[in-house]
Amino acid sequence: MNPGIMNNIQMEIPHNNSPGKSGVEFGNTGKRSGIEMEEAALVASIVKEDFYEFVVEFWDTIIQETPVFNWHVRYICGELQELAERVFNGEPKEYDLIINIAPGSTKSTIVSQMFPAWCWTRFPQSRFVCASYAKEVALKDSIKTRDIVQSEKYKNAFPEIQIRDDENMKGLFTNTQMGFRYSAGVGGAVTGFHAHFLIVDDPLNPEEAFSDADLKKANRWMTNTLPSRKVDKKVSVTILIQQRLHQADPTGDWIERSKGVGIKHISLPAKIDPDMDEEEKGEWGVKPQELEDHYTDGLFDPIRMPQAILDQALKDMGAYGFAGQMLQNPVPLGGGTFQTEKLEIRETAPVKMLRYIRSWDKAGTQDGGAWSVGLLMAIDKKGQYWILDVLRDQLNATNREMLIKQTADLDGSNVEIELEIEGGSGGKESGESTIKNLRGYIVHATHPTGDKESRAYALASQMGAGNVFCLKRPWTKDFIEELRFFPNSRYKDQVDAASGAFNRLARKKKRIGGW
Numbered sequence: 001m002n003p004g005i006m007n008n009i010q011m012e013i014p015h016n017n018s019p020g021k022s023g024v025e026f027g028n029t030g031k032r033s034g035i036e037m038e039e040a041a042l043v044a045s046i047v048k049e050d051f052y053e054f055v056v057e058f059w060d061t062i063i064q065e066t067p068v069f070n071w072h073v074r075y076i077c078g079e080l081q082e083l084a085e086r087v088f089n090g091e092p093k094e095y096d097l098i099i100n101i102a103p104g105s106t107k108s109t110i111v112s113q114m115f116p117a118w119c120w121t122r123f124p125q126s127r128f129v130c131a132s133y134a135k136e137v138a139l140k141d142s143i144k145t146r147d148i149v150q151s152e153k154y155k156n157a158f159p160e161i162q163i164r165d166d167e168n169m170k171g172l173f174t175n176t177q178m179g180f181r182y183s184a185g186v187g188g189a190v191t192g193f194h195a196h197f198l199i200v201d202d203p204l205n206p207e208e209a210f211s212d213a214d215l216k217k218a219n220r221w222m223t224n225t226l227p228s229r230k231v232d233k234k235v236s237v238t239i240l241i242q243q244r245l246h247q248a249d250p251t252g253d254w255i256e257r258s259k260g261v262g263i264k265h266i267s268l269p270a271k272i273d274p275d276m277d278e279e280e281k282g283e284w285g286v287k288p289q290e291l292e293d294h295y296t297d298g299l300f301d302p303i304r305m306p307q308a309i310l311d312q313a314l315k316d317m318g319a320y321g322f323a324g325q326m327l328q329n330p331v332p333l334g335g336g337t338f339q340t341e342k343l344e345i346r347e348t349a350p351v352k353m354l355r356y357i358r359s360w361d362k363a364g365t366q367d368g369g370a371w372s373v374g375l376l377m378a379i380d381k382k383g384q385y386w387i388l389d390v391l392r393d394q395l396n397a398t399n400r401e402m403l404i405k406q407t408a409d410l411d412g413s414n415v416e417i418e419l420e421i422e423g424g425s426g427g428k429e430s431g432e433s434t435i436k437n438l439r440g441y442i443v444h445a446t447h448p449t450g451d452k453e454s455r456a457y458a459l460a461s462q463m464g465a466g467n468v469f470c471l472k473r474p475w476t477k478d479f480i481e482e483l484r485f486f487p488n489s490r491y492k493d494q495v496d497a498a499s500g501a502f503n504r505l506a507r508k509k510k511r512i513g514g515w
Contacts, residue, residue, distance in 0.1 A: 040156055040157060043057065043157065044121075044157040044158060047118075047121070047157070048118075048121045048122055050077075050081070051077040051078075051080060051081040051084075051114075051115070051118050052073065052074045052077035052078065052081075054114065054117075054118045054121070055073065055077055055109075055110060055114050055118075056069070057153075058114065058117070058148055058151070058153065058154065061147060061148050061151040061153055061154065062109070062113065062144045062147050062148055063109065067106075068301075068303050068304055070105075070300075070301040070303065070304065071294045072101070072105065072268060072294070072300070072301070073106060073110065075291070075294075076099065076107075076110055076111070076266075077110060079097065079099075079264075079266065080097075080110070080111065080115055080239070083097060083237050083239070084115075084119055084122070084123075084197075086235070086237075087123070087126070087196050087197065087235055087236070087237060088119075088122055088123045088126075090232075090235060091235065092234045092235060093234065093235060093236070093237050095262050095263055095264045096237055096238040096239070096240075096262060096263055096264070097237065097238070097239045097240070097263070097264050097266070098240045098241075098251055098254065098255070098263055098264070098265045098266065099111075099239070099240070099241040099242075099266045099267075099268075100241075100242060100243065100244050100251055100265075100266070100267040100268065100328040101241065101243065101266075101267075101268045101328070102243060102268070102269075102270045102300070102305065102325060102326045102328070103243055103325060104304065104305070105268075105300075105301065105304075105305075107201070107241050108141055108201055108202075108241075109144075111199060111201060111239060111241050112130055112132075112138075112141035112144075112145070112199055112201045112241075113141050113144040113145050113148070114145075114148065115197075115199070116128045116130070116145050116181050116197070116199075117145050117148040117149050117154065119197070120149070120158075120161050120175060120179055121157075121158050121161065123179070123196075124160070124161055124175055124177035124179050125177050125178055125179045126179050126196045126197065127178075127179055127180050127181075127182075127193070127194065127195040127196050127197070127231065128180065128181040128182065128195050128196070128197045128198075128199060129182050129184060129190055129193050129195040129197075129198050129199070129226075129229050130142065130181060130182070130183055130184070130199045130200075130201065131183070131184045131185065131186050131188075131190075131198075131199070131200045131201070131203070131226075132185065132186065132200070132201050132202050132203070133185065133186050133202055133203055133204050133205045133208065133218070134185050134186075134205070135171070135183065135184060135185030135188055136185075137185075137201075137202070138171070138183035138184060138185060138201075139170050139171055139183050141183070141201065142170055142171055142173075142181060142183040143170055145181055146163070146168075146170075146173055146181075149161060149163060149173075149175075150163065160177075161175055161177075162175060162176045163175055163176075164176055167180075170183070171183040171184075180193075182195070186200065186203045186204075186217070186218050186221050186222075187217050187218065187221050190225065190226070190229050193229055194229055194230060194231045195229055195230065195231060195236060196230075196231050196232075196235070196236050196237075197236070197237060197239065198226055198229060198230065198236065198237070198238040198239065199238075199239045199241075200222065200226070200238070200239070200240045200241070200242075200250070201241050201242070202241070202242050202243065203218045203221075203222065203240070203242060203249075203250045204218050204242070204245050204246075204249055204250070206245055206321060206325065208245075209245035209246045209249060209324070209330075209488075215246060215248055215249065218249070218250055219248070219249075219250055219253040222240075222250045222253070222254065223253070223254075223257070226238065240254065243324065243325040243326075243328070244324040244325065244327075244328045244329060244330045245324045245325065245330060246324065246330050246488050247330055247331070247485040247488055247489050247490045248489075248490035249330070251265075252490065253490075256490070265287055266287060266288070266291075267286065267287040267328045268286060268291070268300055268328065269285070269286065269300065269326065269327040269328045269329070270299070270300045270301070270305050270310060270313075270326040270327065271298055271299055271300065271305075271307075271310055271326070271327065272285055272286060272292065272295060272298050272300075273298060310322075310326065313325075313326055314326075320488065330485065330488060331484055331485050331488065337453060337456055337457070337460045337483075337486050337487055338456075338459075338460045338463055338464075338483040338484065338486060338495075339460070339463060339464045340463075340480050340483050340484045342463055342464055342465075342466050343463055343468055343469075343470055343480065343483070344466065344468065344469040344470065345469075345470055345471075345472050345476065346469050346470070346471060346472065347471070347472055348471070349378070349380075349386050349388060349469070349471060350380050350381075350386075352380075352381070353378035353379060353380050353386065354378075354379050354380060354381055355378060355379050355416070355505060356376065356377075356378045356388075356411070356414060356415040356416065357376070357377050357378070357415070357416050357417075357418050357501040357504050357505050358374055358375070358376045358407065358408070358411055358415050358416070358417050358418070358501070359374070359375050359377065359417075359418035359419075359420070359497045359498070359500035359501035359504065360372070360373070360374045360404060360417065360418065360419050360420065360434075360497065360500075361373045361375075361420055361493045361494075361496040361497040361500065362400060362419075362420070362430065362434070363394065363395075363400075363493065370394075370491065370493055371392050371393065371394055371491060371493045371494075372392070372393055372394070372395050372400045372403070372493070373390065373391065373392045373493040373494050373496070373497040374389075374390075374391040374392075374403070374404065374407055374497065375387065375389070375390050375391075375494065375497035375498050375500075375501055376388045376389040376390075376411065376415065376501070377498065377501035377502060377505060378505075379505045383467070384467050384468070384469060385459075385462060385467060385468045385469065385502060385505065386468075386469045386470070386471070387468070387469070387470040387471065387479070387498065388471055389471075389473070389475075390473075390475040390479050390494060390497075391403065391407060392475065392478070392493070392494065397430070401433065401434060401437055404434060404437065404438070405437050405438065408438055408441050413440065413441060413442075415441075416441075416442040416443075416444060416504070417438060417441055417442065417443045417444065418444050418446060418500045418501055418504045419431060419434055419435065419443055419444065419445050419446065420446050420448055420496070420500055421445050421446065421447055431445055444504055446500065446504075448500075452487065452492050452495065452496055452499070453486075453487045455496070455499045455500075455503065456486065456487075456495055456496075456498075456499045458499075458502060458503060458506060459498055459499050459502040459503075462502070463483075478494075479494050479498075482494045482495055483495060483498075
């Protein structure tokens with residue numbers, strides 16, 4: 001390729017340069033010379049082959065501010081292009097893509113606005129279903145994509161891409177080669193549309209993250225509705241890009257359901273501690289970890305997100321909001337309710353304990369959302385608390401009662417049983433049935449008061465003081481994860497069972513008789 005033309009085009013711009021300075025004024029509506037047309041065709045051929053160069057060149061069609069292209073812009077463009085190339089060629093996908101990144105990082109501009117316009121330059125037939133937590137937000141991104149495609153610069157570079165006059169709306173526009181971009185709100189209807197690319201950009205807003213109903217709605221839509229909207233399930237890809245808001249947000253839900261299989265997960269926290277050990281980096285660090293080399297003094301983007309900006313964000317968002325939205329791990333660095341780093345892990349426990357309690361938190365739906373948990377806790381002669389065993393399963397009522405009775409038989413009569421009885425006639429009847437099933441054992445029937453977080457404070461306080469120990473067993477990791485995210489954890493059953501056991505042990509022992 002002629003190096004003189006490439007030098008004139010100046011596609012490799014410095015960090016703070018303006019886009020669109022290629023030496024070719026695509027926006028000129030007058031008659032162009034042959035040289036101008038040749039240069040326009042050359043630039044068009046370059047941006048077609050490189051999505052990042054497309055972003056640079058067409059930035060000023062929708063944004064007037066001078067861009068600051070941090071390293072992640074090129075990286076994300078490359079990841080999206082790698083996915084797209086397989087779709088263009090009709091090749092089976094290798095994975096779907098999840099990107100967790102802070103707000104204000106140009107994510108929507110790249111993924112929701114620029115990417116569909118670029119894909120049409122290579123594969124005009126490509127179809128997009130693009131969603132966000134509210135349809136109004138999705139429409140804003142849709143309008144930006146349409147502005148790019150209808151700009152004089154785009155028309156002169158790609159005259160073959162034209163939007164049909166009879167289908168040119170904010171939420172749905174179609175080109176003359178039957179490619180379309182459709183916008184939806186998460187939870188909204190997408191019936192009748194099948195796409196090559198399913199893009200979900202921030203499926204929750206921060207206000208919705210602590211609503212169980214909103215979380216479940218978003219996750220159901222991602223799980224049950226969206227996958228059926230693919231042109232070809234083997235080829236079509238799903239792209240989820242969001243700031244983390246909750247352990248059970250769509251990122252957390254998708255990763256848990258899939259166990260990470262078939263997903264490439266990119267997580268770019270706004271800040272990391274370079275002194276973290278490898279285990280901590282696995283929890284709080286960059287994914288893939290090699291991207292950490294792009295950070296400057298632990299900062300993702302030292303120009304737009306310097307330490308002073310992050311300090312202010314922490315004040316504005318609070319610890320939980322900052323941990324999720326900026327650090328991409330929705331639990332504060334200092335810990336939530338439980339300081340899990342102070343939970344002592346041991347291979348074995350003292351042989352003799354002063355008292356044992358098996359606390360049950362019951363759920364009645366087999367394979368449902370909640371778990372039945374039976375947690376065994378003991379107190380030693382030093383007044384230290386030991387978590388010795390956790391049984392956890394999703395069972396129907398019959399199998400659950402069988403497990404409770406079987407566990408009591410195995411534990412023996414020296415283990416007291418703490419049974420939480422929920423309010424209402426159904427909870428009372430269920431509790432009475434369990435108590436009858438446990439004749440011969442010491443059963444404490446408790447009617448909980450206050451919320452789960454309030455009931456957990458006493459245990460959390462002792463854990464923070466380093467007075468709680470836990471055996472290292474196959475269940476330990478899941479137990480600690482629930483503690484770490486609490487009260488914003490996906491499930492709270494293990495915490496509730498642990499709180500029940502602790503609160504009973506912490507009381508002065510008072511024998512109430514056996515059943």
